[in-house]
Amino acid sequence: MSLFHQAARPLNPLSWIALPALLCVLATILLGVPLRLWGLSLPEPVFALVPAFAWAVIRPSVLPALFLLLLGLFMDIFWGGPLGLWPLGLLAAYSLVLANRAGMIGQSGVVLWAWYAAAALTAETACLLLSMLDAHAAPNLVAVLWQYLATAALYPFAHILIQRYEDADVRFR
Amino acid sequence: MSLREGPFQDLKVPLGWAAAIAAAVAVVAALALLLSDRRETMQAQAYGAARKTVDAIGGPVSGVLAAPVRWTGAAVDSVGGYFFAVSENRRLKQQIVDLQAWRDQAIALRNVNARYEALLGLRVQPEVPMVAARVIAEARGPFSNTRLADTGSEHGVEVGNPVLSERGLIGRVVGVTQGASRVLLLTDIASRTPVLIDRTGARAILTGDGGPTPRLEYLRGQDPARPGDRVLTSGDGGVFPRGLPVGVAVKAVDGTWRAKLDSDAAPIDFVRVLLFKDFGQVVDTAKLSASAPPPVTPGGTPVAVPTPPAPSTATRSPSPASGGGVGSGAAATPHPLAGEGDHAKHGGGGKPPAPTPPPPTPAPAPTP
Numbered sequence: 388m389s390l391f392h393q394a395a396r397p398l399n400p401l402s403w404i405a406l407p408a409l410l411c412v413l414a415t416i417l418l419g420v421p422l423r424l425w426g427l428s429l430p431e432p433v434f435a436l437v438p439a440f441a442w443a444v445i446r447p448s449v450l451p452a453l454f455l456l457l458l459g460l461f462m463d464i465f466w467g468g469p470l471g472l473w474p475l476g477l478l479a480a481y482s483l484v485l486a487n488r489a490g491m492i493g494q495s496g497v498v499l500w501a502w503y504a505a506a507a508l509t510a511e512t513a514c515l516l517l518s519m520l521d522a523h524a525a526p527n528l529v530a531v532l533w534q535y536l537a538t539a540a541l542y543p544f545a546h547i548l549i550q551r552y553e554d555a556d557v558r559f560r
Numbered sequence: 561m562s563l564r565e566g567p568f569q570d571l572k573v574p575l576g577w578a579a580a581i582a583a584a585v586a587v588v589a590a591l592a593l594l595l596s597d598r599r600e601t602m603q604a605q606a607y608g609a610a611r612k613t614v615d616a617i618g619g620p621v622s623g624v625l626a627a628p629v630r631w632t633g634a635a636v637d638s639v640g641g642y643f644f645a646v647s648e649n650r651r652l653k654q655q656i657v658d659l660q661a662w663r664d665q666a667i668a669l670r671n672v673n674a675r676y677e678a679l680l681g682l683r684v685q686p687e688v689p690m691v692a693a694r695v696i697a698e699a700r701g702p703f704s705n706t707r708l709a710d711t712g713s714e715h716g717v718e719v720g721n722p723v724l725s726e727r728g729l730i731g732r733v734v735g736v737t738q739g740a741s742r743v744l745l746l747t748d749i750a751s752r753t754p755v756l757i758d759r760t761g762a763r764a765i766l767t768g769d770g771g772p773t774p775r776l777e778y779l780r781g782q783d784p785a786r787p788g789d790r791v792l793t794s795g796d797g798g799v800f801p802r803g804l805p806v807g808v809a810v811k812a813v814d815g816t817w818r819a820k821l822d823s824d825a826a827p828i829d830f831v832r833v834l835l836f837k838d839f840g841q842v843v844d845t846a847k848l849s850a851s852a853p854p855p856v857t858p859g860g861t862p863v864a865v866p867t868p869p870a871p872s873t874a875t876r877s878p879s880p881a882s883g884g885g886v887g888s889g890a891a892a893t894p895h896p897l898a899g900e901g902d903h904a905k906h907g908g909g910g911k912p913p914a915p916t917p918p919p920p921t922p923a924p925a926p927t928p
Contacts, residue, residue, distance in 0.1 A: 419622060419697040421707070422629045423827040431701040447579035456586040460593070464614045466699035467706030467734070467742050469750075471594030478587050485579060517594065518703050522749045527771030530702035 403552045407438040408454050430537035437541050439477045440503050441548035443484035469521050479513040480506035503542045511535045607735035619740035622697035691715045691833045702770035705748040709741045717741050722834045728805035728822030747774055754797050758790035776817040785809040791819045801836055
């Protein structure tokens with residue numbers, strides 16, 4: 388078997404899709420603990436945006452959309468929100484990255500972080516607008532901003548995932 | 561023959577397009593779910609099987625995860641209590657002095673209130689049973705503010721039951737399963753709570769927005785509120801009993817009135833679920849209709865009233881916004897008791913109705 392065939396072998400979905408999704412579920416449950424320190428609650432970042440960004444950058448695939456739907460549904464159920472809200476937010480961010488991935492490949496970490504921040508902003512904006520339509524009320528923008536900042540700070544995890552798998556399939560470099 | 565060696569061996573799947581189509585299909589599925597979701601309604605069936613299953617499984621898991629946090633908090637409290645015992649003792653003594661005056665006033669007012677109730681034959685609110693629970697998980701994002709409490713249908717908790725911390729109202733139950741209840745907080749964007757300003761009696765709808773201070777909407781009248789006014793539940797809609805402490809009115813920088821929640825003053829670890837049923841839900845219409853109403857004229861014969869069929873079970877209003885449900889069962893019954901208006905709405909059915917005062921007897925004619 389030639390070296391080319393080894394490099395072009397498809398990634399194992401268990402390692403680059405299922406495992407990060409499971410870690411996101413565990414992190415979401417862990418951050419759901421009702422802890423309050425000095426009058427302040429823990430932040431509530433959207434962990435699922437990390438794989439949503441990384442999966443689109445690593446390579447296009449059919450499975451990430453399905454996993455993002457499932458991850459979003461889990462978040463909606465676990466957080467008690469309207470069913471379908473976070474799947475749409477995650478898929479909006481994923482679609483944005485997927486459509487622009489040609490411009491992201493090979494870029495530095497700072498540029499990717501900026502793209503990740505844009506994806507997080509897309510997800511938060513989508514959820515904001517959908518919430519306004521669903522509940523006929525405007526969510527608190529300060530609360531949205533806090534969640535956005537907490538989510539944007541999670542980029543290093545996405546960077547680790549990208550670094551680990553972006554060279555696994557050279558057809559999509 | 562494998563697929564790679566067959567006629568499709570040269571077929572190349574455009575993965576970019578396939579990924580885009582998969583995303584589009586997932587978006588359509590998520591959109592359909594969002595349009596069909598009715599989590600904020602008070603219908604028990606709106607809380608689907610998936611949510612119940614996740615709550616039932618996630619409840620114990622979150623309980624285990626929350627245990628170390630709870631132990632740490634207790635340890636920190638113990639250390640703090642040890643070091644600040646003297647100042648705490650001084651503060652509590654002063655608080656006792658302040659509260660003794662309130663206690664004396666409360667005793668006097670309770671006595672006067674009981675006499676008024678007896679004189680007027682009012683039906684007062686019944687004692688509301690409650691269930692204590694521990695909060696094991698919470699969602700505090702801008703789009704959902706809920707908590708998971710470790711009590712459920714096995715203790716009689718139902719959808720719509722009000723939930724309080726030791727400081728005040730925090731929300732209502734929107735989902736129940738075995739061993740867990742989902743509480744929609746007052747701050748959730750889907751939360752709407754009928755409240756009143758204690759000083760003026762002005763009504764408002766407390767509307768959550770994901771922030772810590774929900775808005776007081778539809779506040780009307782001349783000078784309806786001032787900063788610091790107490791905000792209580794109004795009982796309108798029948799979901800909450802009247803008079804539960806909510807918070808104090810504050811004016812936001814944008815000029816709108818908001819409520820600073822009492823429950824926000826301390827961590828919410830333990831909660832009380834009020835197993836509250838409105839008068840309209842507990843009233844036995846058959847029993848009410850069985851007794852003949854008093855005669856129209858003094859000395860006349862009682863009016864016969866057709867007995868309506870008794871409902872099999874008490875039903876609950878689907879939504880406070882619908883305006884029905886509050887005593888609607890009683891209001892729909894052709895019976896004089898149904899016309900007791902606001903008090904019938906907020907009163908309870910725990911006590912038997914006061915006896916109807918006898919009709920006034922005509923004064924005897926003066927004898928020469």
